[in-house]
Amino acid sequence: MNFDDSRLTAVGLLSExxxxxxxxxxxxxxAAGLSEIDFETVIRLARSPGQRLRMSDLAAQTGLSTSGMTRVVDRLEREGLVKRxxxxxxxxxxxxxxTDPGRERLESVLPQHLRDIDECLTGLLEAAELEAFLKTLRKIRDVVRPCATAGATEAGAVSESSEVPVRS
Structure with a gap:
């Protein structure tokens, strides 16, 4: 067995x-009162047509069960960030x-979040590298999580702007 297999290295690097x-x-x-799944939920809603998604599509996009997504939305609804x-x-x-308060909370966190993304991810890559990286990530995502863009567009076609670039 070769423990230096590049496949193991690829998965290990991705995990790290x-x-x-x-x-x-x-x-x-x-600091903004959002967990990782809370942020993923509100950013996916913000980037979707009409800033809303069917609960089943939202569950599929996040990889949560429908009951798990119900619990997340229940909590976000109690905080006034999301409504059914x-x-x-x-x-x-x-x-x-x-909701408007949900959008405001998201807008309050996005400037620093985008600076962090730029500083430790996208800003490290040249434009051509970033384009190739995004293409590669989409190729892999489409195999391992084909439902990750469920309901992201009204016509059913996935646009790059409807994707969540970094799961956070």
């Missing part, structure tokens, strides 16, 4: 980078929608 990024982002999110809206075409379905 993810842990490092989350450690870097956590203080800013925590009924689906006019399907009484069994509902939407999670970003």
């Amino acid at each position: 980078v993810h842990a490092g990024l989350m450690g870097r982002f956590a203080p800013v999110l925590t 809206e009924a689906c006019a075409s399907d009484r069994r379905a509902s939407y999670a929608a970003l």
Whole structure:
């Protein structure tokens, strides 16, 4: 067995980078009263058409179960950051929608969050490297998490702007 296999190195590096990024982002999110999943939820809503998503699509995008997403949305709803809206075409379905206070909370954290992203990720790459990196990440994401953009566009086609660039 070759323990120096490049496949093991690739997964190990990816895990180390993810842990490092989350450690870097956590203080800013925590100071704003947001957990990692809270932030992921509100940023996905903010980047979606009408700043809302069906609960089932939001669960698929985040990788949570529907009951797990219900608990997250319940908590965010109690804080006034998200509200539920009924689906006019399907009484069994509902939407999670970003509220004005949710958008304001997100806007308060984004400037520092984007500086952190630039400082320890995107700013380290030349424009062509970043473009290739994003293309590679999308290629991998589409295999390992094909539901990660569920409901991201009204027409069903995924635009780059509807994706969440960094899970934080």
